[in-house]
Amino acid sequence: MQRYQKWALNPLTVLACVVAGGLAGWAAPSWSAMLAFVGVVYVDLLKMIVLPFMLSAVIFSLQNLYRDGGAARIFKRVVVVFLAASLAAATLSAAATLLVRPGGNLPLETRAALGRIISDDDQGSNTIMSMSNVKAEAAPATDIKDLLxxxxxxxxxxSLANGETLKALVFALLFGFAAGQVPSRISTGLNDALATVYHACQTLTRWINLPVPLILFCMAASQVAHTGLQPLRAMGSFVVVFLLISAMLLALSMGFIARRAGVPYGLVFKAMREPFALGxxxxxxxxxxxxxxxxxxxxxxxxRARVELLVPLSISLLRVxxxxxxxxxxxxxxxxxxxxxSPYDLGLLALASVLSGFAAAGMSGIVTITLVGSICAYLALPFExxxxxxxxxxxxxAMARTAVxxxxxxASVAAVCAPPVKL
Incomplete structure (x- = not known):
């Protein structure tokens, strides 16, 4: 079983399954489209574990941290690390994109292909959208009331029923701090219950991840059957640049983890196989x-106590x-x-992207893309x-976005945690 899990979560296996699924979707679209339900069921199974795992891990860890007297010190470090990681991701992405400049000086045939995609929306209404320079409308302002x-x-x-991760996280933080002040003789039962939920969720995750290669094949096949390969050809420059940026950020992150943990890069690469494959x-x-x-x-x-607290925090608040x-x-x-x-525009882009990254907590897919429209509005760029x-x-x-x-x-959790003690 361990050998199978090692093979199933190997990045080469992941890539091979995605490529094979894409080829199947291209060769047999009608058959591949019927496989979409496999991915939906798989993601739903994993999502049902998320909130119980997050609540149990955060509350249990905060109880222990509060008693150790280290919670306040850690949260100061969290703020610094999260801001630094967000700004670094924005700066590196901007530099790489400006260097290659995808979207500029496109051939006429590529622009024609983009125009055909624009003219054919998902509802088949053939809505014609202009590619001219039209000033976008300003996004509505968000005040402190909306944020709270x-x-x-x-x-x-x-909030739990609706899957509102951020609200559940706020509750877990407040409840964890309060539970930390309860005497140990009273809170022992709660600690045991939370530990049981936490380990049960980990076991469920391992069981659900067993058919990952088949899931990847089905998801890739159904997606290519739905959209075809034309969008990838027409938007090739953008996709390639973003994938290169993602690869660069992945390599830097794993290199930082290796340095922080004091272990070879190859060992970090092996340790990150399962999170990467799941993403x-x-x-x-x-x-x-x-x-x-x-x-x-x-x-x-x-x-472990630090990691169990910081992983849910980073996933909810740090969207690199x-x-x-x-x-x-x-x-x-x-x-x-x-x-x-201008340089001012680039600075505004970096700041707006970091803030939008915080707003993207709990979002995925098309909902995440809509936040690009808010950033474009600040820069007076058309978005529709x-x-x-x-x-x-x-x-x-989305695959690369989630993996990064x-x-x-x-990497951010490793920066906040103390380096492991080598025996």
Missing amino acids: QALIPQNIFA VATNSSATCMPAMVDALAGKLQFA GAIAYFVCATLFIAALYGRAL AAFVLLVAVDPLC TVIGSC
């Missing part, structure tokens, strides 16, 4: 939390992959319309036509 309403749960049970397979960073905890605390020997995507997509749109951005283009290639970009968020979060 997005964070504070009025009813924790309703690619599910496009949901939250479902990767048990695998991240096992990789950092189990394989790399970081302090989304930030990189926002920067790359906005610069692609600017190049597509021939708009030169480009939105259809981004949606057409999002399945591939997962591995980048692991």
Whole structure:
């Protein structure tokens, strides 16, 4: 079983399954389209574990940290590390995108292909969208009241039922701090119950992950059957640049983890196999939390109490992959319309992308893409036509976006935690 899991989560296996599924979707689209339900069921099974795992891990860890007197010190470090990681991702993504400049000086046939995609929306209504320079409308302002309403749960049970991760996280943090002040003789039963839930969720995750190769094949086949290969050809420059940026961020993150843990790079690469494969397979960073905890605390020997607290925090608040995507997509749109951005515009882009990354917590797929429109509004860039283009290639970009968020979060957790003690 261990050999099978090692093979199933190997990046080469993941890549081979995705390629094989894509070929099947291209060769037999009608048959492949029927496989879409397999991916839906798989992701739903993983999502049902997320909130119980997060609540049990955060509350249990905060109780222990509060008694150790280290919670306040850790949260100061969390703020610094999360901000530094977000700004670094935005800066590196901007530099790489400006260097290659996808979307600029496209051949006439490529622009014609983009125009055909724009003119054919998902509903088949053949809505014609202009590729001209039209100033986008300003996004509605968000005040402190809206932010608090997005964070504070009025009813924790309703938030759990609706899958509102951020609100559940806020409750877990407050409850964990309060439970930390309860005497040990009273809270022992709660600790045992939370530990049971936590380990049960990890076991369920391992069981559900057994058919990962088959799941990847079915998901890739159904997606290609739905969209075809034309969007990838027409948007090739953007996809290639974003994948290169993602690869660079993944390599830097794993290199930082290796240095922080004091182990060879190859050992970190092996430890990150399962979180990486899950991110690619599910496009949901939250479902990767048990695998991240096992990789950092189990394989790399970081302090488990710290890891179990910081992994849910990083997944909920630090969206490195989304930030990189926002920067790359906005610069692609600017190049597509021939708009030169000043240093002030680039600074505003970085800041807006970091804030949008925080707003992207709990979002996935097309909902994440809509946040690019808010950033474009700040820079007076048109977004409506480009939105259809981004949606057409999002399945591939979402895989890279999620993988970067997962591995980048692991690197941030490693930065906050003390280096493992070598015996």
